[in-house]
Amino acid sequence: MSRETMEYDVVIVGGGPSGLSTAIKLKQLDQNLNVCVLEKASEIGAHILSGNVFETRALDELLPNWKELNSPIKTKVTKEKFLFLGRTKSLSWPTWLLPSVQQNHKNYIISLANLCRWLAEQAEALGVEIFPGFPASEVLYNEDGSVKGVATQDMGVDKEGNKKDSFEPGMELLGKVTVFAEGCRGHLGKQLIKKFELDKNKDPQQYGIGFKEIWEIDETKHEEGLVMHTAGWPLDNNTYGGSFMYHAENKQIYLGYVIGLDYKNPHLSPFDEFQRFKTHPSIKKIIEGGKRISYGARALIEGGFQSLPKMFMPGALLIGCDAGTLNMPKIKGSHTAMKSGIIAAETICDHFKSQKDLSIYEEKFRNSWLHKELFQARNVKPSFSWGLILGIIFTGIDQILFRGRLPFTLKHKHSDHETLKPAKEMPKIDYPKPDNIISFDKTSSVYLTGTNHEDNQPVHLKLKDPNLPINYTLGEFDEPAQRYCPAGVYEIQNENNINKFVINSQNCIHCKTCDIKEPSQNITWVTPEGGGGPKYGNM
Amino acid sequence: MKILVAVKRVIDYNVQIRVKEDGTGVVTDNVKMSTNPPDDNAIEEAVKIKEAGKATEVVAVSVGEEKAQETVRKALAVGADRGILVKVDGVIEPLAVSKILQKVVEKEKPDLVFMGKQAIDDDCNQTGQMLAALLNWPQATFASKIEVKDKSLEVTREIDEGLETIEVNVPAIVTCDLRLNEPRYASLPNIMKAKKKPIEQITASDLGVDTKPRIEQIKVEEPPKRKAGIKVASVEELVQKLKNEAKVI
Numbered sequence: 105m106s107r108e109t110m111e112y113d114v115v116i117v118g119g120g121p122s123g124l125s126t127a128i129k130l131k132q133l134d135q136n137l138n139v140c141v142l143e144k145a146s147e148i149g150a151h152i153l154s155g156n157v158f159e160t161r162a163l164d165e166l167l168p169n170w171k172e173l174n175s176p177i178k179t180k181v182t183k184e185k186f187l188f189l190g191r192t193k194s195l196s197w198p199t200w201l202l203p204s205v206q207q208n209h210k211n212y213i214i215s216l217a218n219l220c221r222w223l224a225e226q227a228e229a230l231g232v233e234i235f236p237g238f239p240a241s242e243v244l245y246n247e248d249g250s251v252k253g254v255a256t257q258d259m260g261v262d263k264e265g266n267k268k269d270s271f272e273p274g275m276e277l278l279g280k281v282t283v284f285a286e287g288c289r290g291h292l293g294k295q296l297i298k299k300f301e302l303d304k305n306k307d308p309q310q311y312g313i314g315f316k317e318i319w320e321i322d323e324t325k326h327e328e329g330l331v332m333h334t335a336g337w338p339l340d341n342n343t344y345g346g347s348f349m350y351h352a353e354n355k356q357i358y359l360g361y362v363i364g365l366d367y368k369n370p371h372l373s374p375f376d377e378f379q380r381f382k383t384h385p386s387i388k389k390i391i392e393g394g395k396r397i398s399y400g401a402r403a404l405i406e407g408g409f410q411s412l413p414k415m416f417m418p419g420a421l422l423i424g425c426d427a428g429t430l431n432m433p434k435i436k437g438s439h440t441a442m443k444s445g446i447i448a449a450e451t452i453c454d455h456f457k458s459q460k461d462l463s464i465y466e467e468k469f470r471n472s473w474l475h476k477e478l479f480q481a482r483n484v485k486p487s488f489s490w491g492l493i494l495g496i497i498f499t500g501i502d503q504i505l506f507r508g509r510l511p512f513t514l515k516h517k518h519s520d521h522e523t524l525k526p527a528k529e530m531p532k533i534d535y536p537k538p539d540n541i542i543s544f545d546k547t548s549s550v551y552l553t554g555t556n557h558e559d560n561q562p563v564h565l566k567l568k569d570p571n572l573p574i575n576y577t578l579g580e581f582d583e584p585a586q587r588y589c590p591a592g593v594y595e596i597q598n599e600n601n602i603n604k605f606v607i608n609s610q611n612c613i614h615c616k617t618c619d620i621k622e623p624s625q626n627i628t629w630v631t632p633e634g635g636g637g638p639k640y641g642n643m
Numbered sequence: 644m645k646i647l648v649a650v651k652r653v654i655d656y657n658v659q660i661r662v663k664e665d666g667t668g669v670v671t672d673n674v675k676m677s678t679n680p681p682d683d684n685a686i687e688e689a690v691k692i693k694e695a696g697k698a699t700e701v702v703a704v705s706v707g708e709e710k711a712q713e714t715v716r717k718a719l720a721v722g723a724d725r726g727i728l729v730k731v732d733g734v735i736e737p738l739a740v741s742k743i744l745q746k747v748v749e750k751e752k753p754d755l756v757f758m759g760k761q762a763i764d765d766d767c768n769q770t771g772q773m774l775a776a777l778l779n780w781p782q783a784t785f786a787s788k789i790e791v792k793d794k795s796l797e798v799t800r801e802i803d804e805g806l807e808t809i810e811v812n813v814p815a816i817v818t819c820d821l822r823l824n825e826p827r828y829a830s831l832p833n834i835m836k837a838k839k840k841p842i843e844q845i846t847a848s849d850l851g852v853d854t855k856p857r858i859e860q861i862k863v864e865e866p867p868k869r870k871a872g873i874k875v876a877s878v879e880e881l882v883q884k885l886k887n888e889a890k891v892i
Contacts, residue, residue: 108832146655147675218673238831259828268825275831320664397661554675556657634828639657639675 122424480508
């Protein structure tokens with residue numbers, strides 16, 4: 105069946121900080137360009153989840169007058185804390201002893217979702233066409249192999265793949281240049297990296313899973329502008345991770361936890377680690393008496409410089425965390441994503457005006473502060489593969505004494521799906537039951553995300569081998585999907601002594617962890633029908 | 644035949660509603676808003692009737708704040724020909740909406756007015772009925788099937804006893820049930836086309852309608868949390884608990 109076609113100068117896939125920055129910058133450089141942005145969420149911001157302590161550097165360049173444009177960037181960081189947690193005790197680390205990249209006094213506590221909504225308004229005012237609810241599900245290629253554009257998902261297809269009465273075919277959006285800005289582990293970005301070998305001679309990408317809850321807490325415990333991070337308990341020395349707690353406006357705190365997806369123990373449940381973390385006395389005393397109002401989770405990039413793929417290919421650019429521009433030691437990816445988007449727009453304009461090849465992206469990137477920042481940060485994350493304590497000592501030397509200029513680059517040795525050890529070799533973890541006051545179960549948490557997918561549609565979590573979960577992964581790794589999924593999508597159900605692998609795809613909050621961590625890479629995340637997934641508010 | 648369809652902008656049905664701490668209402672900041680679901684059915688039915696050649700024009704109207712324009716735009720994207728937005732800020736009650744719609748009807752002179760049977764935010768289920776009274780038109784509420792006849796409609800209604808079929812003369816008000824049809828998706832090409840369709844903006848005061856609330860809202864609070872259930876060991880224990888604790892037998 106033929107699809108309708110629409111031609112643009114630039115098609116941008118993904119309405120997050122990088123894609124919207126590209127859109128805005130393009131229109132600033134040449135207002136005659138036709139630019140559209142496709143977004144899979146039902147509205148801009150609804151699939152955005154981030155801490156977020158925001159560094160304004162890229163925004164200062166993009167919209168220098170952002171303070172006059174009623175931006176949602178209001179809460180300045182006023183105070184910082186860093187705690188090492190033991191099981192019951194905590195040790196406060198003086199902030200002057202933190203590497204400068206972890207100092208936040210010039211930054212703001214924001215909701216990235218709200219920032220994106222605001223960026224989308226700015227983009228629309230400049231004439232960018234934004235289409236929420238339309239996931240790009242397929243890359244289209246020219247005969248010479250270059251990227252021609254994308255096609256949106258067909259709507260109104262039933263579970264078996266038949267057309268329903270409401271069937272609407274997808275549409276082909278063709279761009280002179282297509283920009284992929286899907287965020288961490290974008291499903292088209294993943295295909296492009298493979299097809300164009302963008303990751304050749306790079307280290308395997310590293311990921312983490314980040315959780316976030318928004319709490320409304322007691323006024324007397326709330327300190328607007330306070331930024332607090334922790335390391336240590338409940339994770340052991342060999343698992344990379346830590347927490348954040350940001351005191352935002354309106355008595356809200358953004359409370360979250362990040363765990364490296366290179367963890368080894370298949371019994372580990374990132375969700376339960378986060379829930380358990382909240383029961384630590386130094387955390388519990390702050391949220392006690394408060395109310396949890398939001399929950400969400402999303403995979404994030406941790407690989408940094410060594411794992412950053414080439415960001416250009418014939419006809420297209422790959423930007424933001426679709427490539428992997430997050431700065432891990434800084435725990436920030438928004439300003440770097442935005443900068444990569446700005447560079448993309450500059451590249452595209454040069455490409456149109458002086459017929460320069462898109463490969464000039466590389467040169468522009470290399471001459472930017474983004475490159476410098478990621479280069480200096482490169483050795484921090486791999487050093488934690490030696491454990492928390494050695495990682496901290498090394499990071500002190502690398503970041504404080506040498507400011508990231510040590511004459512070598514540590515490597516990421518494994519992909520995250522390769523790190524799990526067999527279940528029988530690793531200790532089981534006994535997680536405490538949720539008390540429904542401080543800690544919660546997955547069901548009540550997913551409820552807060554407003555997640556929904558149209559019932560009667562094909563399952564968007566595809567198994568390469570449908571029998572593998574039961575025949576292999578269950579025995580070898582105790583099917584870790586039951587635990588790494590933050591939304592309870594995967595279950596092993598036992599009926600009459602027969603195990604069944606169940607995929608509750610309607611619960612999926614689009615975090616992409618399964619696509620990353622499944623030990624045999626047996627699960628592929630594809631786009632569900634448009635508008636499906638979480639409906640995050642101010643995440 | 645011309646059909647006017649009223650659409651309301653409400654909090655999306657998937658969003659978990661949160662009550663404001665001061666008890667003055669529910670949180671709507673940065674919350675995903677959508678068209679009231681049965682209003683989607685109303686638009687769908689009107690468009691279907693037009694596609695069947697039995698109507699000449701479908702006009703979508705919404706009453707609400709500036710952003711309700713998005714709701715009108717959505718109706719245009721699924722087939723309405725043009726839109727009207729009556730701007731009102733703040734709380735607006737069904738009676739005021741009915742009065743506004745009455746004025747719009749007097750101006751637009753439609754043969755039919757469609758709308759959802761009720762809105763999922765306040766669940767009032769009043770606007771259609773009050774509009775029928777104000778216009779002195781017949782009404783068919785909770786429609787799950789509509790057949791257009793020469794100068795009348797045969798409407799199947801979802802009622803407690805089952806299905807009731809009535810015939811109403813045109814002009815008439817019809818409020819639509821979710822079972823009426825399956826609303827279509829707004830396709831990308833149609834969303835693009837909808838951007839070019841006209842939306843007329845007027846205010847309630849242009850129409851001379853006083854929208855001051857007549858109802859005083861005392862407090863909005865969350866329903867009490869359901870207590871966790873317990874497991875009993877035996878039938879005897881269950882009976883004993885039902886007798887002594889629950890006191891229901």
